[in-house]
Amino acid sequence: xxxxxxKDYWNTYIDHTKKSEKDPYELCPILKTESFLLRLVNEKDxxxxxxxxxxxxxxxxxNADNCDxxxxxxxxxxxxxxxxxWLNFYKQSAFIRFAIIDxxxxxxxxxxxxxxxxxxxxRIDLRKEYEKEQYLTELYKIAEDTxxxxxxxxxxxxxxxxxxxERRTSMDKLGWNFIDQFRTYADYYECPR
Numbered sequence: 001x002x003x004x005x006x007k008d009y010w011n012t013y014i015d016h017t018k019k020s021e022k023d024p025y026e027l028c029p030i031l032k033t034e035s036f037l038l039r040l041v042n043e044k045d046x047x048x049x050x051x052x053x054x055x056x057x058x059x060x061x062x063n064a065d066n067c068d069x070x071x072x073x074x075x076x077x078x079x080x081x082x083x084x085x086w087l088n089f090y091k092q093s094a095f096i097r098f099a100i101i102d103x104x105x106x107x108x109x110x111x112x113x114x115x116x117x118x119x120x121x122x123r124i125d126l127r128k129e130y131e132k133e134q135y136l137t138e139l140y141k142i143a144e145d146t147x148x149x150x151x152x153x154x155x156x157x158x159x160x161x162x163x164x165x166e167r168r169t170s171m172d173k174l175g176w177n178f179i180d181q182f183r184t185y186a187d188y189y190e191c192p193r
Contacts, residue, residue, distance in 0.1 A: 024150050025091075025096070028090070032103075033139070035103055035134075035138055036135075039099055039101065041086055041097045042087070045083065046079045048107045048108035048109070049073075049099070050075075050079045052111075052126065053071055053072065053125070058110075058128045061131060061164050061167070063159040065159060066121075066185070086111075096114055098111060098112040098114075099111055109126060109130050110130060111124075112143065113125075115151070116152045117153070119153070119157060120147065120156045121156075122140075122143050123159075124136070131164075132166055140176070140191075156191040157188045158176075161187050176192060177189060177190045
């Protein structure tokens with residue numbers, strides 16, 4: 001791809017109201033909300049993300065259902081290892097792990113993960129100070145507006161434990177449906193289509 005094609009591709013995704021047939025595993029889209037920029041995670045995000053994944057209070061809101069670990073990464077080395085793991089699965093077209101960049105500070109404050117298939121699972125991992133309805137609404141809305149056209153999704157679900165009041169309020173206001181059970185796991189919401 002030449003520079004113009006890359007800019008056109010990214011602009012299609014930055015304006016999330018446009019539809020695109022591009023393969024996000026060939027060139028990961030960049031998404032934009034009022035507060036955040038979402039782009040493919042990279043190893044340079046490790047120090048910032050350690051503030052999220054090294055905080056047990058933040059980790060308790062994360063969805064580790066059906067995963068290899070619990071997402072608690074207390075050291076920079078462990079955080080870097082996790083990012084390499086995510087990027088390896090991205091290269092295999094298994095899932096996309098976006099870094100959530102605060103547009104005011106230009107620092108990574110968490111991640112969003114999504115994968116395609118019959119039912120995609122959305123994971124939103126945030127530093128505890130961003131665990132606010134306003135921010136969560138932006139992230140759920142961008143997922144709702146873009147992921148169905150970006151990936152072959154028939155359904156999209158996400159988890160919000162009972163203690164995750166800000167997440168539940170946000171999804172309730174957006175019209176997401178509380179389905180509780182997804183596979184063998186509890187506390188799930190489904191995005192309306």
